[in-house]
Amino acid sequence: MIDELREARRSAGWSQRTLASRVGVEPQTIKRLEGGVGSVRTLVAVMAALDFHLAGLGPGKTLSEQLLTRRRARSMTLEAAAMKTGLSRTTIASLERGGGSVVSLLRLLAVVAPHARRRAPERSYWGQGDKDDRDSRFTPPDFMASIYAAFGEIDLDPCAHLLSPVVASRRILRSEGGDGLADTWSGRVAFVNPPYSELLKWLRRAHDQWRVGTVETVVCLIPVRTDSAWFHDVLSADADIYLLQARVRVLDPRGKGQHTPFSLMLLTLGATAEQKERYESITPGFWLTRSAAVRR
Numbered sequence: 346m347i348d349e350l351r352e353a354r355r356s357a358g359w360s361q362r363t364l365a366s367r368v369g370v371e372p373q374t375i376k377r378l379e380g381g382v383g384s385v386r387t388l389v390a391v392m393a394a395l396d397f398h399l400a401g402l403g404p405g406k407t408l409s410e411q412l413l414t415r416r417r418a419r420s421m422t423l424e425a426a427a428m429k430t431g432l433s434r435t436t437i438a439s440l441e442r443g444g445g446s447v448v449s450l451l452r453l454l455a456v457v458a459p460h461a462r463r464r465a466p467e468r469s470y471w472g473q474g475d476k477d478d479r480d481s482r483f484t485p486p487d488f489m490a491s492i493y494a495a496f497g498e499i500d501l502d503p504c505a506h507l508l509s510p511v512v513a514s515r516r517i518l519r520s521e522g523g524d525g526l527a528d529t530w531s532g533r534v535a536f537v538n539p540p541y542s543e544l545l546k547w548l549r550r551a552h553d554q555w556r557v558g559t560v561e562t563v564v565c566l567i568p569v570r571t572d573s574a575w576f577h578d579v580l581s582a583d584a585d586i587y588l589l590q591a592r593v594r595v596l597d598p599r600g601k602g603q604h605t606p607f608s609l610m611l612l613t614l615g616a617t618a619e620q621k622e623r624y625e626s627i628t629p630g631f632w633l634t635r636s637a638a639v640r641r
């Protein structure tokens with residue numbers, strides 16, 4: 346677990362000094378922690394800073410609660426745990442209240458949850474394959490049925506693919522020399538499920554074409570990724586956002602369904618109240634209310 350913690354810091358691109366300043370401790374404390382020495386309180390603060398969670402424990406909101414529910418789920422009394430770990434009952438009780446040392450915690454973990462591992466962090470991109478492969482995921486017909494029902498027929502798919510089930514009167518296909526980032530968008534409704542590796546570029550393009558007025562309504566299916574100043578300062582003032590309750594089962598080029606490893610949302614520009622209401626009545630989720638500050 347300590348090795349995984351060190352690995353999590355490195356993959357976040359943080360030095361021990363950076364992590365220390367985020368947690369509010371001395372760099373030496375992080376160094377000691379990565380050597381397996383320190384307090385559970387510091388460990389918990391470090392885990393929170395790194396968004397590091399353990400799988401293989403019991404249910405609970407905190408690490409100590411998860412340890413306790415895990416021991417109980419294994420029907421292990423305090424006495425039995427004390428015997429197996431070589432720790433005192435007081436030490437175990439203290440660990441289960443959030444106190445104690447990392448050394449004791451590791452001993453308890455080895456007995457009550459020997460298979461506890463870092464829970465894979467949520468990815469905001471497809472982890473396997475090259476970039477083109479990761480970007481070739483198609484919107485499934487059942488999802489499109491709710492789009493057609495709510496927004497009407499699709500006039501344009503600016504990032505289409507020959508294997509995609511999306512039905513649109515005009516498709517911009519890269520395989521035929523088209524470029525959705527350069528060719529003019531047109532029509533009443535454009536449906537955009539863009540390459541997620543270039544999400545911002547596509548959102549900027551959608552916003553630009555919608556503002557110019559060559560396309561009336563733009564409906565984008567995109568990851569819930571809102572961490573850019575442009576999204577907050579510009580796009581959010583014009584966009585309506587629908588948070589989908591379910592993960593979408595997109596199709597790979599072989600037609601195999603696969604749930605996205607991240608949440609998706611619908612982002613629309615120029616959608617009417619009727620279109621939005623219709624969509625909400627057929628798809629689990631809800632439209633975000635725009636704050637007065639950004640509403641134009």
Ligand SMILES: C[S@@+](CC[C@H](N)C(=O)[O-])C[C@H]1O[C@@H](n2cnc3c(N)ncnc32)[C@H](O)[C@@H]1O
Pocket residue numbers: 480481482483484502503504505506509510511517518519523524525526537538539540541
């Ligand atoms: C996530 S897939 C979605 C395909 C389709 N829009 C759908 O919803 O099923 C994104 C597609 O964008 C295409 N693409 C990437 N860059 C493009 C560009 N500059 N112009 C047009 N299409 C592009 C890729 O070929 C890829 O198939």
